[in-house]
Amino acid sequence: MAVVVVILDQLAKGVVLAWIGPGQPHQRWELAGSLLAFEYVENTGAAFGILAGRTWLLSMLALVVGLAFLFALRREMPFSGGLRLSIGLVIGGGIGNLIDRLRLGFVIDYIAVGVWPKFNVADSAITIGLILMAWTTLRDDTSQEKDS
Numbered sequence: 592m593a594v595v596v597v598i599l600d601q602l603a604k605g606v607v608l609a610w611i612g613p614g615q616p617h618q619r620w621e622l623a624g625s626l627l628a629f630e631y632v633e634n635t636g637a638a639f640g641i642l643a644g645r646t647w648l649l650s651m652l653a654l655v656v657g658l659a660f661l662f663a664l665r666r667e668m669p670f671s672g673g674l675r676l677s678i679g680l681v682i683g684g685g686i687g688n689l690i691d692r693l694r695l696g697f698v699i700d701y702i703a704v705g706v707w708p709k710f711n712v713a714d715s716a717i718t719i720g721l722i723l724m725a726w727t728t729l730r731d732d733t734s735q736e737k738d739s
Contacts, residue, residue: 592676596683600712601690607631607701619703630703635696638714646696653689657682673727680720687713 611618611631618631636643637652660678688711691698700709 592679593683593686596680596713596716597687597690600684600687600716603712604691604699604701607699611701612699626705628703629701630709632700632703632709633695633697634700634709635698646692650689650692653685653692657685657689660685671727671731673723674731677720677724677727680716680723684713684716684720687711687716 607629608631609615611620611629613631615631619628620630621628634640635646637649642649660682663678688698698711698713700711700714702711702715703709
């Protein structure tokens with residue numbers, strides 16, 4: 592799953608650069624007025640603008656978190672398909688954004704919902720992966736309690 596997320600993320604960002612990126616006549620294309628749009632944004636921070644401009648710190652943090660998730664994936668692999676999927680989504684999203692940080696010094700965001708938030712495929716994969724991970728873990732814990 593991680594490889595699929597990275598490929599989709601990087602392909603989408605390539606299309607965005609060609610379509611509404613720097614040097615293009617427009618950096619925003621509205622789908623539903625100001626409520627939903629594609630907008631080219633160079634994000635130098637993490638989620639919610641945290642640590643803006645600290646590319647190397649964010650890159651190292653992404654590597655450490657990615658390695659921790661890989662370790663967890665190896666450890667939990669035989670137990671839960673939902674957990675494996677969620678970890679794959681988080682790792683793929685992290686790698687997609689890490690590629691941008693290392694290559695460009697920022698992450699390309701392009702989905703704009705109102706004034707905030709602005710995000711990309713990688714961000715979506717991370718968010719969905721973390722939600723799925725929490726749900727799967729809670730579900731698995733609940734079913735284990737019922738069995739005992």
